[in-house]
Amino acid sequence: xxxxxxxxxxxxxxxxxxxxxxxxxxxxxxxxxxxxxxxxxxxxxxxxxxxxxxxxxxxxxxxxxxxxxxxxxxxxxxxxxxxxxxxxxxxxxxxxxxxxxxxxxxxxxxxxxxxxxxxxxxxxxxxxxxxxxxxxxxxxxxxxxxxxxxxxxxxxxxxxxxxxxxxxxxxxxxxxxxxxxxxxxxxxxxxxxxxxxxxxxxxxxxxxxxxxxxxxxxxxxxxxxxxxxxxxxxxxxxxxxxxxxxxxxxxxxxxxxxxxxxxxxxxxxxxxxxxxxxxxxxxxxxxxxxxxxxxxxxxxxxxxxxxxxxxxxxxxxxxxxxxxxxxxxxxxxxxx
Ligand code: LMR
Numbered sequence: 001x002x003x004x005x006x007x008x009x010x011x012x013x014x015x016x017x018x019x020x021x022x023x024x025x026x027x028x029x030x031x032x033x034x035x036x037x038x039x040x041x042x043x044x045x046x047x048x049x050x051x052x053x054x055x056x057x058x059x060x061x062x063x064x065x066x067x068x069x070x071x072x073x074x075x076x077x078x079x080x081x082x083x084x085x086x087x088x089x090x091x092x093x094x095x096x097x098x099x100x101x102x103x104x105x106x107x108x109x110x111x112x113x114x115x116x117x118x119x120x121x122x123x124x125x126x127x128x129x130x131x132x133x134x135x136x137x138x139x140x141x142x143x144x145x146x147x148x149x150x151x152x153x154x155x156x157x158x159x160x161x162x163x164x165x166x167x168x169x170x171x172x173x174x175x176x177x178x179x180x181x182x183x184x185x186x187x188x189x190x191x192x193x194x195x196x197x198x199x200x201x202x203x204x205x206x207x208x209x210x211x212x213x214x215x216x217x218x219x220x221x222x223x224x225x226x227x228x229x230x231x232x233x234x235x236x237x238x239x240x241x242x243x244x245x246x247x248x249x250x251x252x253x254x255x256x257x258x259x260x261x262x263x264x265x266x267x268x269x270x271x272x273x274x275x276x277x278x279x280x281x282x283x284x285x286x287x288x289x290x291x292x293x294x295x296x297x298x299x300x301x302x303x304x305x306x307x308x309x310x311x312x313x314x315x316x317x318x319x320x321x322x323x324x325x326x327x328x329x330x331x332x333x334x335x336x
Contacts, residue, residue: 032067033259037093038076038085040199042223046281047095047243048072050150050274054093057266062259079179079198086248087143095150095243099180104139106322110331112182113319114238114312118335120151120279123240126334131327136244145249147264148271151278152217154237158295159213160206164232165304167311173212176202183215185315186239199224206230217241219278222285227295234298236308245271 037054041047055068071077077085082094083104098111110116117123126132127149136146163169171191177183179196187194195211199220205211206229214226220241221227245267252260290297300308320328 032065033062033255035066035068035093035263036071036076036091037068038071038082038091039095040074040079040082041072041220043072044281045219045223046152046274046278047150049277049281050270051093051095053273054266054270057269058263061262061266066259066263074198074200078200083144086246089248089251092251093245093247095245097152097178097241097243099178099183099241101139101144101244102180102182104142104144105135106319107138107324107327108135108244109180109182109319110323110327111240111242112180112186113316113323113328113331114186115309116328116331117240119237120153120240120242122334122336123242124151124275125336126331127242129330129334131330139246140249143249144246145252146244146246147267148245150243150245150271151275152219152241152243153278153282155215155217155239155241156221156233157213157215157236157238158221158226158230158233160209160229160231161212162231162296164213164234164298165300167308170213174210176205176211176214182315182319183239185318186312189312189315202226203229215239218282218286218289222289227289227292230295232296232298233289235300236305238308238312 035058037051039047039051043049043052051070051072055070058066058068071091077091077094079096079100082091082096083100085091086094098108101108102112111123117126132149136148139146157164157170159170159173161169161173167190170187172193174193174195175187176197177187177194178199184194184196197205197211202214203224203226206214206226213230215236215238216226221233227233255263286297289295316328
């Protein structure tokens with residue numbers, strides 16, 4: 001009888017211990033899925049606004065089940081690290097500019113070819129078409145899955161010189177560029193000296209004269225205060241800064257199906273929101289820059305633009321093999 005009681009006590013103790021061990025497991029099973037979304041620009045930019053909208057929509061769809069943490073302004077990871085961090089699972093969403101993927105697929109360089117797109121509407125048509133959509137999946141063999149494109153806008157050229165109208169005005173100057181071989185070739189074609197540099201370092205490099213100039217959208221120029229350390233901004237519209245929203249393919253495919261579906265919907269809505277705001281933000285920021293009177297905005301004549309276009313044209317030939325003629329043709333067709 002005594003030994004039976006002992007056995008009962010032992011069984012009970014074992015059951016209690018097992019229950020105690022199961023508790024934290026049960027609690028963690030209910031812990032929300034935490035999604036870290038890291039990016040390099042300020043919150044008031046199109047990308048910053050898109051990320052905040054995604055957080056709002058995803059958390060509303062899945063109260064207590066999904067938590068989105070947004071880290072703007074390179075707070076968590078800057079340009080040099082964010083793609084690696086995504087592949088290592090340290091963040092779940094990033095939206096680098098299209099120029100920053102050329103280590104993962106050469107085809108994406110089509111977006112960087114100078115004067116490829118007449119305006120952001122043409123970029124939008126290309127992205128929405130079959131070639132643009134195929135590019136979203138072109139890096140899955142490297143673990144990256146594109147979920148959509150977000151717009152920023154057309155690039156303008158700026159420098160610390162008074163004259164910035166013609167290609168010869170940048171000859172011999174040092175320019176900060178994003179990590180893109182096409183952009184490097186573009187500045188070499190201009191006889192300027194390109195320097196690849198992370199976005200977070202640009203203001204200081206311009207301020208201290210490490211570089212003389214840079215190329216960017218109005219919203220990035222204004223939110224980073226580049227206009228305060230540049231003399232002239234030429235309205236060249238010679239290229240585009242747009243983004244691919246990417247996730248870690250393995251992580252994404254491992255999510256419960258209902259979460260994946262809901263996040264896809266939230267992402268589509270956030271994309272529409274950000275893309276609708278992009279043109280407005282850029283135009284407003286252009287005006288704000290003009291109002292500060294700090295950097296002179298130089299509008300260009302048709303002849304000036306033609307001269308930039310002609311000087312940069314050899315870049316197309318140089319990258320045609322890597323990008324593919326079919327993709328270049330498809331992109332060109334979007335200019336109608
Ligand atoms: C840049 O590095 O200039 C841009 O790509 C930054 C951004 O994300 O818009």
